Amino acid sequence: MQNVHIDIAFLGVSGISAEFGFSMHDEPEAVAGQAIIAAADRIVILADHTKVGKSTFARLCSLKSAHLLITDDQITAHQLNILKDGGLEVLIATSEKELPVTSS
Numbered sequence: 001m002q003n004v005h006i007d008i009a010f011l012g013v014s015g016i017s018a019e020f021g022f023s024m025h026d027e028p029e030a031v032a033g034q035a036i037i038a039a040a041d042r043i044v045i046l047a048d049h050t051k052v053g054k055s056t057f058a059r060l061c062s063l064k065s066a067h068l069l070i071t072d073d074q075i076t077a078h079q080l081n082i083l084k085d086g087g088l089e090v091l092i093a094t095s096e097k098e099l100p101v102t103s104s
Contacts, residue, residue, distance in 0.1 A: 001038065007040070007041050008042045009040035009043050011060070012047060013046075013047050014047075015051055015056035016047055016052045016069070016083070017053065017055040018086045020059055021062040021065070022045055022047075022059070022065075023057065023058060024056060024058050024060055026058060030060045033061075034061065037060075045066045045068070045070070046069075046071075047069065049076075052075060063083065063086040063087060063088045066088060068090075068091055069083065069089070069090045070090075070092075071090060073092050073093065075092065
């Protein structure tokens with residue numbers, strides 16, 4: 001990865017903790033993610049609300065190392081405040097029960 005440049009890296013994680021940061025179940029996956037982070041200008045983490053408050057086996061990076069977390073609208077206000085207090089920007093994706101129909 002030393003010979004590549006990435007504008008924006010999108011990474012999934014298995015855990016998000018204010019203390020431990022972003023983590024993964026598998027150490028080789030975390031090491032690969034760290035190499036991607038080192039090659040990227042901007043880091044976006046993708047994770048649903050069930051990952052918040054969990055620390056899994058291998059640390060990927062701190063909360064401050066990521067530029068943005070995109071999560072779902074089931075995150076609690078308490079969880080959101082903890083992440084924002086940790087310096088993380090959070091974007092909440094809302095779920096649509098039914099997609100609007102557009103005419104051509």
